[in-house]
Amino acid sequence: MNRFLLSDRSFETINHTVLLIVVALITYPLLYVASASISDPAAVSMGRMWLWPVEITFDGYKRVFADNTIWRGYLNTTLYTAVGTVLHLVVLLPCAYALSRKELIAKPLVLWIILFTMLFSGGLIPTYLVVKGLGMLDTIWAMVIPNVVGAWSILVAHAFFKQTIPEELVEASKIDGASYFTVFLKVVLPLSAPIIATMGLFHAVSLWSQYFNALIYLSDQTMYPLQLVLRQILITSQIGDIGPQGGTHPGEIESLAEQIKIASLIKYSVMIVAALPLLLVYPFLQRFFIKGVLVGSIKE
Amino acid sequence: MQTDKALSVVRAPSRLNKLGKRFVKNWQLYMFLLPALTYFIIFHYIPMYGVQIAFKDFFATKGIWGSPWVGFEHFTRFFKSYYFWRLLKNTLIINVYQLLLFPLPILLALSINEVKNGAFKKWSQTLTYAPHFISTVVIVGMLVAFLDPNTGLINNIIGALGGEPVQFMQSPGWFRHIYVWSGVWQHLGWGSIIYLAALAGVNPELYGVAKVDGATRLQCIRHISLPAILPTIVILLILDLGHFMSVGFEKVLLMQNTLNAATSDVIQTFVYQSGLLNGQYSYAAAIGLFDSVVNVILIVVMNQVARATSENSLW
Structure with a gap:
């Protein structure tokens, strides 16, 4: 009995230690980026900054916020995310609700049509040709329509409706002469806040983070979402306007070394500016996200 | 009426x-x-x-x-091209590598599940989920910054230990490790959610009874927790195998450069390049179709295997 208690205690110690190390390893890069974004870039590149900020400077943020491309990217992304999320819900919810009604005789056929798209797709090129053929290139529609809804979301929402909307309530309203449309708007939707939040959030996050659709469907730089602007700054290193030349002190000539340092400071600041909104918001909405993962895993 | x-x-x-x-x-x-x-x-x-x-x-x-029919011309051209084997090999290796790390989120979930301290449990969940909410572009931006040969964190550490700077992002030898492990970093916590939920559903009495019988904590994990999440594991494994050939290509595309192309060229990035950048629509569509067909075959076969060997399957 004693041995068993002891082994349990050492298990506990080992488990806690390992978990703590894993959590620290996952958190560290985020903390590092945050600290680097307000530390003197020389200290960062020399390795003098390793956890907390040193020789604090807000130059990076000043340049990022003074930059039009980033603001425009932010605005575009906000617009695409808002419009895209509303469209997603408008397409998703009625369809999922209809599928949850047992009087829908075509249900197996419709489900099959939807589920088959999970298994097989025409691929990148034919999809691109359809979007192009519809004249959607370089319009907001290319950002919000080609992925407006997925089979997975429909399955999840349909399972939710089936489980949570009380049949008696729907029947009672129908006897009162309400149409499906009225029942859906007045009875079903008010009861569906959790699924609306979950589905909306999932879609909003994916719209906020996507870059590939913008890469292939947009050529007009003024329409670029934030992620494409970030790609230029962070990966292809086109610092461009926000770079040292067009910085906060016009006319002041900065040395090449200075330019490189500022460029790296800007990169860290940009990462924070781009990632912070979601990182700040998600802990408060965590339960909705988790619900989404879990409902999605329920097997039919 | x-x-x-x-x-x-x-x-x-x-x-x-x-x-x-x-x-x-x-x-x-x-x-x-x-x-x-x-x-x-x-x-x-x-x-x-x-x-x-x-x-x-x-x-x-x-x-x-x-447009005129040409039959299987594009397919034969692809299969005969010198890069066909390279693309297939790169795609397979990167996916197999990723698949081998499939148990990591399970281990994390088992570990978190054993924590009795509520605050520690909650914080370790919230913190490990965080990277999931960072966009691919920012993740790759972080990689580029951290792995920079002159100013990056990793090379600073290597330098401090007396080593020579490594050109990580430009090296074909490093590409797969960077790609896969940064993915582990990003999705480890998120991937554990589903197992944690399955573990939360286990009847606590089982653990009580086992304890009375003298089982250690590790034995409880082995004989109670693991069997409880086995169905979840099987389903997720099938789903993972289902998009075996296409997973993560948007990140690969961002990490790719001419210097690491020897290992970073995968089927999907090639479809994008030959189709949308070079305008060979038909050829790229053929390669894409090859990819889709392989995927369908894989998921159907995997599902059959799962159905034959256990009672868990997608359909």
Whole structure:
């Protein structure tokens, strides 16, 4: 009995230690980026900054916020995310609700049509040709329509409706002469806040983070979402306007070394500016996200 | 109501008629399906129809329908090309590598599940989920910054230990490790959610009984926790295998450069390059179709295997 208690205690110690190390390893890069974004870039590149900020400077943020491309990217992304999320819900919810009604005789056929798209797709090129053929290139529609809804979301929402909307309530309203449309708007939707939040959030996050659709469907730089602007700054290193030349002190000539340092400071600041909104918001909405993962895993 | 009754008396109650009437009566319900079905037809089924350009020589002026048939020409050209094996090998290796790390989120979930301190448990969950909410572009931006040979964190550490700076992002030898492990960093916590939920569903009495019988914590994990999440593991494994060949190509594309192309060239990035950048629509569509077909075969086979060996399967 004693041995068993002891082994349990050492298990506990080992488990806690390992978990703590894993959590620290996952958190560290985020903390590092945050600290680097307000530390003197020389200290960062020399390795003098390793956890907390040193020789604090807000130059990076000043340049990022003074930059039009980033603001425009932010605005575009906000617009695409808002419009895209509303469209997603408008397409998703009625369809999922209809599928949850047992009087829908075509249900197996419709489900099959939807589920088959999970298994097989025409691929990148034919999809691109359809979007192009519809004249959607370089319009907001290319950002919000080609992925407006997925089979997975429909399955999840349909399972939710089936489980949570009380049949008696729907029947009672129908006897009162309400149409499906009225029942859906007045009875079903008010009861569906959790699924609306979950589905909306999932879609909003994916719209906020996507870059590939913008890469292939947009050529007009003024329409670029934030992620494409970030790609230029962070990966292809086109610092461009926000770079040292067009910085906060016009006319002041900065040395090449200075330019490189500022460029790296800007990169860290940009990462924070781009990632912070979601990182700040998600802990408060965590339960909705988790619900989404879990409902999605329920097997039919 | 009365006319309804009258009609049903007059008409022969054939099955088709009944169905038709139910359809008409519930027409509004069908309107609910319309937006989604229209979307699926236009953006999924028309491209499936359009994939025929893989067997044609597509000319924009002639359209999909008017372009001439060439049979399997694009496929044979792809299979015979020198880069076919390279693309296939890179795609397979990166996915197998990723798949081998499949147990990591399970281990994390088991570990978190054993923590009795509520605050520690909650914080370790919230913190490990965080990277999931960072966009791919920012993740790759972080990689570029951290792995920079002159100013990056990793090379600073290597330098402090007396080593020579490594050109991580430009090296074919490092590409797979960077790609896969940064993915582990990003999705480890998120991937554990589903297992944690399955573990939360285990009857606590089981652990109590086992304890009375003298089982250690590790034995409890081995004989109670693991079997409880086994069905979840099987399903997720099948799903992972289902998009085996296409996973993560958007990140690969961002990490790719001419210097690491020897290992970072995968089928999907090649489709993008040859199709959208070089305008070889038909050729790229053929490669994409090859990829889709392999995926379908994989998921069907995996599902059969799962059904034969356990009672868990997708269908």
